[in-house]
Amino acid sequence: MTDQEIHLWQAFREGDRSAFEALLRTYYQPLFEYGTKFLKDRDQLKDCLHDLLVNLWERRAFLNETENLKLYLFKAFRNRIFKEKQKTGYLSGLSDGDNQEFEADDYAENLIIQDETSREQQVRVQHLIGRLSKRQREILHLKFYENLSNEQVADILGISRPAVANLLYQSLKQFREHWHLLLFIWTVF
Template sequence: MDSNGDKDLVFRLHDDDIGAFDMLYQKYHQAIYRNIFKLTKDDDIARDILQDIFVALWEKRADINPDQSVSGWLFVLSFNKSISYLRKKVRETAVVNTMHFAEMETDNGDVQLMDEQYYLLQQAINQLSPQRKKVFTLCKLEGKTYEEAAEKLNLSKHTVKEYLGHAVVAVKNHIKEHQAEWKTAGVIMVCYWIGTN
């Protein structure tokens, strides 16, 4: 994870630098797409949501805190938009009586809810050991494969899988313990998303 590089890119975004935006897109679009696709199971929808995510990144560039992980910000926003899509789809197919998703709509400017979700996710990640934190960030937020993470961290693929397994359990447990800070369906869905490979 190149947090200093991301921090510099966010500062450049604040100065309306389209090159910084392009670099963040190149770095994260594949991982964000994969995360969206895990929930939506629809390539066209995943691509539409991905486009919305990066439009939002550009539109909200002045509000992004350079001291926070931009990959975490993208993760939370893409999760919220995916849930919003699923909730709308459920309504449209009249299954709303048997399935209730959390009110996690970010399109209406519920920045505070997104910030709270982001804070809880960051809190969960920050309680990990340094090595597990690196593995979790690379594999879950940046979408790296076990092999890519192993090469980057100079570890074996087996060690990466082991660290990631422990990290996922710890993050899920932390989120569940603090579920009062989330809406219940959001806890269930984010734990599902984090736990999928």
């Protein structure tokens, strides 16, 4: 964590409203975008994020120091969403990851596709992402779009670092294999 983040977190924990506002400006949008992977209802997602932020403010005096503020907030938000889904009955075994579809919206796909120049390549990438499991898509998002380390991803997902490395390897391998296959098929036809 940078010195600025350490100071910001400390000031927030001491009740500094401007530090709270700085946290909101910095982390609200990334947290919201990450939350769209779990909740399609934007109003419910905003409520969850609002609840998290209010809870953090109310409990700020009891919060511990953290080595990575972004990681702490992402994990707290993920837990808040899962608790909300359990409460409302929407959650049905997200922990097994491989059997559940990750509710990826255009955000994750567009981040991968940004560097692609043709519509044909965009279609290929969208198709391939759809073939990955929920957990694979979530790991790719956290690793490449949120720039988190394997240890940080493991902490958020509640799995071991070797499990993250293995799933990341499998995801990239599967993506690469399907990419080459699609390129071959589309160039032949």
